[in-house]
Amino acid sequence: TQLLEQSPQFLSIQEGENLTVYCNSSSVFSSLQWYRQEPGEGPVLLVTVVTGGEVKKLKRLTFQFGDARKDSSLHITAAQPGDTGLYLCAGWANNLFFGTGTRLTVIP
Amino acid sequence: IAGITQAPTSQILAAGRRMTLRCTQDMRHNAMYWYRQDLGLGLRLIHYSNTAGTTGKGEVPDGYSVSRANTDDFPLTLASAVPSQTSVYFCASSDGQGAEAFFGQGTRLTVV
Numbered sequence: 441t442q443l444l445e446q447s448p449q450f451l452s453i454q455e456g457e458n459l460t461v462y463c464n465s466s467s468v469f470s471s472l473q474w475y476r477q478e479p480g481e482g483p484v485l486l487v488t489v490v491t492g493g494e495v496k497k498l499k500r501l502t503f504q505f506g507d508a509r510k511d512s513s514l515h516i517t518a519a520q521p522g523d524t525g526l527y528l529c530a531g532w533a534n535n536l537f538f539g540t541g542t543r544l545t546v547i548p
Numbered sequence: 549i550a551g552i553t554q555a556p557t558s559q560i561l562a563a564g565r566r567m568t569l570r571c572t573q574d575m576r577h578n579a580m581y582w583y584r585q586d587l588g589l590g591l592r593l594i595h596y597s598n599t600a601g602t603t604g605k606g607e608v609p610d611g612y613s614v615s616r617a618n619t620d621d622f623p624l625t626l627a628s629a630v631p632s633q634t635s636v637y638f639c640a641s642s643d644g645q646g647a648e649a650f651f652g653q654g655t656r657l658t659v660v
Contacts, residue, residue: 449588471646482552482638482651483591490646528590532646535606536581538591 443467444529444539452545453519461514461527461542469531472505472512475538477526519546550574554639554652561629561659569624569655571639579642580622581606581649582614584635591638597622629659 475483489505502515529539583591593606597616642649
């Protein structure tokens with residue numbers, strides 16, 4: 441059973457559109473991370489959020505940690521083709537557990 | 549800096565054969581992990597090691613074993629491969645809980 445569920449699983453949007461990816465769990469995590477994975481590569485860390493309610497921004501990407509530290513969201517503003525990839529949330533609870541992943545395609 | 553090195557890159561294996569996936573890190577991280585990645589299921593934790601000499605079971609440990617004789621190496625062994633073990637396997641390391649996890653390039657294993 442996967443501890444973290446992501447939605448949507450697949451997302452295909454036009455360049456310039458906004459999007460939000462959700463990461464939900466019934467478990468509490470001490471911190472939550474978002475990774476991005478390119479084909480043929482391992483995941484690479486984008487951000488770590490630690491405090492409930494925390495919001496972090498990375499250029500056009502905004503990450504939020506839920507108040508209860510059970511869920512998180514990733515919002516991308518004005519998506520670009522370079523944002524295409526697999527986005528994975530991951531929560532630390534003694535070990536690092538990954539979500540089911542969201543495959544994003546941004547069409548030029 | 550190499551980071552995490554996995555070998556082989558890919559392998560086709562006959563069912564019932566024994567196979568060891570190799571993983572080496574040069575970052576002196578205490579914690580190391582093995583994940584498998586299947587379509588629609590993200591990465592699932594197979595086994596982990598918090599420090600040299602200790603190992604633990606993750607979410608999907610059945611059919612796999614690991615050892616951690618030293619800080620740098622964390623091999624994953626499939627004693628008798630089955631087709632359901634066809635997957636992409638990733639090794640990772642971190643400097644402890646909450647820290648960034650660094651991943652290898654993965655091993656694509658096909659069991660036929």
